Amino acid sequence: MALPALNPPKTLNKKLQSLNSPFFSFSKTASSPKITKFKKYPLITMSSQQQNPLPHVALTNNDHKEELMSAIKSSISNCLSETHLDLTVPQLKSKIRGKVRDIYDGGDYLVMVTTDRQSAFDRILASIPFKGQVLNETSLWWFNKTQHITPNAVVSVPDKNVTIARKCSVFPVEFVVRGYVTGSTDTSLWTVYNKGVRNYCGNNLPDGLVKNQKLTENMLTPTTKAADHDVPVTPDEIVQRGLMTQDDYDEVSRRAMSLFEFGQRVALDHGLILVDTKYEFGKGPDGQIYLIDEVHTPDSSRYWIAHSYQERFQNGLEPENIDKVLPDAPEELVSELAWRYIFLFETITNSRFEMPGTKEPVHDRISRNVSQALSSLQ
Structure with a gap:
């Protein structure tokens, strides 16, 4: 059966602010795909090249960005925009298409393919x-570290873009953890605070906070999914509405806060501030609670550049960040966004991003x- 044509990458046309941050060196050498089986706790392995920390000179050298950008531009026509594994892999059944991930039913397992789609x-x-490779490998790095x-x-990592996971009954709550008063969406902390809200998701907020200010302590602001948007919810409402039991909520919220605190420490060690993020959890057939989906990726998290934060905050300037590109940018800026994703991966993991070895x-x-x-x- 012939595959439906894959969608060609669209182009965007809004100007990105350029980053002055240095880019790390990278290697074009790619190891063959490895299948890693897990027992109780996954053991995610990286190639020996990725495991070696980047030397200091690589952290302060911009020479390789041009080489990387060339590789990115030559790969624009080979992006993973759509997948149709249900037509090519006999073991797979139904497919759910998300904003970025395509999720396939593999019987006892879920096959999650992280595509190159960009959404906003x-x-x-x-x-x-x-x-897709950046997001998948970033999550795997954090899964291993946490x-x-x-x-x-x-359960298994058979490809740079693929994670195979055990099936879980997913809690219908996203655990959003915040360390700063910031954001611009309807549910962001700064938006609601600026409108006068002083109790958000069960958290009391003092008067006098300003945008991008660090909170005195990290804050959990859970949301639940509506038809097309997230809805803030309090811990009491979660239990009263039967979304989670009190025991499950207490345990998951404890893990979410611990994950965020750990992520902040690791990010700061690598020159970044983990500003806010979201986690999802589910319960497996064995009754155990598992972290699912993704962890501390550029899509699920907000990162700022650490060294300039305090000075910019004191001067009323927005923090340096690595934002997503906005709609309608030319091909050059699509390449720039690809570089930003890879920059974050290498900064977070302190390891080289391995380009695919073949065409x-x-x-x-x-x-x-x-x-x-x-x-x-099987």
């Missing part, structure tokens, strides 16, 4: 080279690797 305001705007806080649902179509590579992985799990 619930719209798909473009396809960004290597974005096993001492919570088990996660990862094989991404969908073909993923189909082969997923099929082999599912066969090995």
